[in-house]
Amino acid sequence: MAVVEGFLVATLLLSCLASTSYGVTFSSLQKTLVVSASNQQGKVLKGGEGNITITWSYNNSFPAGTDSAYKTVKVKLCYAPISQQDRAWRKTVDNLEKDKTCQHNIVSRPYSPSNNKFTWSVERDVPTATYFIRAYAYNSADEEVAFGQNTDAHKTTNLFQVEAISGRHASLDIASICFSAFSIVSLFGFFFLEKRKAKSAEKK
């Protein structure tokens, strides 16, 4: 019993230590990057087929030297508010360590103020949803220091939709139906066999 108590106390202490790290908050970041994507209004991108070209650059209207700490840029695919509704696993939270808005990485590049372009083909594991693109700038300690996105602050403009693959194949469909039919036929077989056994018991 004492061993169990000791174990519980140790786990408690360790877990307290583990949860004291703080993340960078989104509201502390400046929107110093200009991001644009090539999606056309009303066109739906298909998983595994469609592609989208993203360009990003530094916004020169900010004071010089603001981008001196930027080392890398990571471009991510992010969920628009409509795809976050009633889905707590995609929630936007200010603490970037807990934030789940941007779950898919598109590309990671060393920082350069201009001439950044990337054509991304939509992967097959991207779910059906409405998205926008966001780029984070990281410093050498791999912390977010700035961002840019191809939509406005309320995430309502320039959104695009992806239609995922279903994952179904004809072979799967056929296998499912066949095995199901086999099960039902077996069931009738069982009843038939049982009736026969009972009749022979009666005859004895």
Next chain:
Amino acid sequence: MEGSYGAPPPPESVQKKFALPVDSEHKATEFRLFSVAAPHMRAFHLSWVSFFACFVSTFAAPPLLPIIRDDLDLTATDIGNAGIAAVSGAVFARVAMGTACDLFGPRLASAALTLITAPAVYCTAIANSPASFLLVRFFTGFSIATFVSTQFWMSSLFSSKVVGTANGVAGGWGNLGGGATQLIMPLVFDLIHNIGSTKFTAWRIAFFIPALFQTLSAYAIFFLGQDLPDGNYSQLHKSGDKHKDNFSQVFYHAITNYRGWILALTYGYCFGVELTIDNIIAQYFYDRFNVNLHTAGIIAASFGLANLFSRPGGGILSDIMAKRYGMRGRLWALWTVQTLGGIFCILLGKVGSLGVSIAVMIIFSVFVQAACGLTFGIVPFVSRRSLGIVSGMTGGGGNVGAVLTQVIFFRGSRFSTETGITLMGVMIICCSLVIMSIYFPQWGGMFCGPSSKVTTEEDYYMSEWNSAEKERGIHMASMKFSENSRSERGRRVESAPTPINGTPSTYV
């Protein structure tokens, strides 16, 4: 013992030699876990394995939900509804199963149900919308009504001295499937994904594993199992050794026995809670503590895996308490353990760190599952004639508890999951209080001793038969059972007044 009630001695063809020691009903008086001797231990192994398979199928979706929810574009409400659907089908299926067992025997009933729900599992692989996902989970969920056939079968083959243990181990090892699936499905998914399938295809292929397992176990039961020590229902019906009972009488005696209803309610707050946790816990750890799919599956699995020893432990505890304190001991043990489960549930919702959360969850699981085992230490004594339907009602009540709990606390976004868990704990404690109202005139209840006017086990079990039926002699199994259940008096057995060892016509 044979023939002491005026019935002719059984013919030589029925005098079989059994591998285990048996009582007058040919029920085994010992439970030997590592034997597969027919019919007792073989039936035990067949029933727990097939029940395990059904549990694996019913809870195969939760550990893969992080993938499925992206493929089918599910919302939290869709997921909640599917989880509710998965456990709601079995509410009526369990009662129907109880009837089927009473009328056709557990072997045929469970093989049939296992086989007829296998298509739902195969078709999960071709689900393509929230609606179809809900439907496949709904129909797959019917399969866990095989719980009733498991308990019925064990109660038919094992005597009252070991029935709690047999029921507890069979039920517990079957429920293990709910835990094992949280490990199996992510593993199978990973394997298929690494071979080359995309995520959205890999999860579909993974569902063939539980489906095939279910199909195979149905075959095993049909070809290797036997309903009763003396044979199968269909043979015994035709040869006249077993009377085919009247459904409306069986049904009437089940629903008019208030103890069945009380146990149905309390089972909703041990087993129902277990089902709810099986549905929500992997997502809870994945989302709240940010662990990956694999880890969430392992943690969730440890909840269900505790069933390996905790539910059997409940059954064994029930039998131990009965030895000393009789039925009153069984009732006290049930109330105590279930209330403690509620307390740990409240705690689980309150702790915010991963390590402590896992520890509390494991302790909580032990208590809640032991309470399930303890419940089925009592169920076999509520009714002999309507054992199937009473088992079905109790089992169904378990599922009603799961439905209610998920609807109130875990659907959509009204409560955070941790608040829901705490409130569920409060509900467990409140609903367990009704155990105090269970009273057996021949044995007593939690706070009262046996009735002051001398009531025997025969009086209680014979009240389920009317005089016309007794004249036809079809109540004999209940007579034998009354005799064998005298052990529920506890240590008082030696000093108890001997009941009139006589002809049935004495009791009206």
